[in-house]
Amino acid sequence: MVEVNSFEIIVGQLRGIIKHRHLDGKRNAVLILANELEINPLDCAAALLSLRFEGEVVSPPPPEIPIVPIEPLDLPPITLQRYRLDVGKKQRVNFETLQNLLIEESGVDRNNIQNVSIRNDYTLLELPDEMPSDIFLHLKNITINGYKLNIKRMKVHKPPSHKSSKSSRHNPFRRRH
Numbered sequence: 593m594v595e596v597n598s599f600e601i602i603v604g605q606l607r608g609i610i611k612h613r614h615l616d617g618k619r620n621a622v623l624i625l626a627n628e629l630e631i632n633p634l635d636c637a638a639a640l641l642s643l644r645f646e647g648e649v650v651s652p653p654p655p656e657i658p659i660v661p662i663e664p665l666d667l668p669p670i671t672l673q674r675y676r677l678d679v680g681k682k683q684r685v686n687f688e689t690l691q692n693l694l695i696e697e698s699g700v701d702r703n704n705i706q707n708v709s710i711r712n713d714y715t716l717l718e719l720p721d722e723m724p725s726d727i728f729l730h731l732k733n734i735t736i737n738g739y740k741l742n743i744k745r746m747k748v749h750k751p752p753s754h755k756s757s758k759s760s761r762h763n764p765f766r767r768r769h
Contacts, residue, residue, distance in 0.1 A: 676716055
C-alpha cells in the first residue's frame with residue numbers, strides 16, 4: 593500500500609525535476625507515445641505514472657469543502673381544501689392504499705394529505721387548495737378496488753355572523769325609492 597502522504601511525495605519530486613532538469617526530450621517522447629497509442633498526452637502521462645507506482649493508488653487528498661450555512665426557508669403555509677371521495681370502508685379502502693394512490697396519481701406530497709376520515713360509503717380528506725383542474729378531473733376517474741374516486745370539493749361553511757337576519761338580507765346595490 594502507498595503511504596498516506598505519497599501524493600505529497602510525488603508532488604515534491606516532480607517540482608524538483610521540473611525545476612532542475614531539461615524535459616524537452618521527455619515531452620517529445622510523451623507526444624510520440626500518445627500519438628502512437630492514439631490517446632491524448634494526459635492519458636499517456638497518467639499511464640507512465642502508473643508504471644512508476646504499479647499497484648499503488650495515487651490520488652490527491654480530498655479537497656476541503658467549506659461548510660456553507662443554509663438558512664431555513666420561510667414558506668407560506670399551504671392552504672388546504674376539504675374533499676369528498678365516493679369510496680369508503682364498503683369498497684375496502686384503507687388509509688395507506690388511498691394515500692399511495694393520491695401521491696402516485698396527483699403528485700401531492702405525503703405530508704399534504706391531511707385529516708383523512710374513511711367512512712362507510714365515502715371518505716373525507718384535506719388536500720392542497722391549489723390543485724390544478726386537470727389533476728382534479730383526473731382524480732375523478734381514478735379507481736381504487738374497482739370503484740371511482742369521484743372526488744368533489746366540499747363547500748366551506750362560514751360560521752353565522754352576529755348581525756340580525758334583516759341586515760344580512762340588505763343588498764347594498766338595490767335601488768331605494
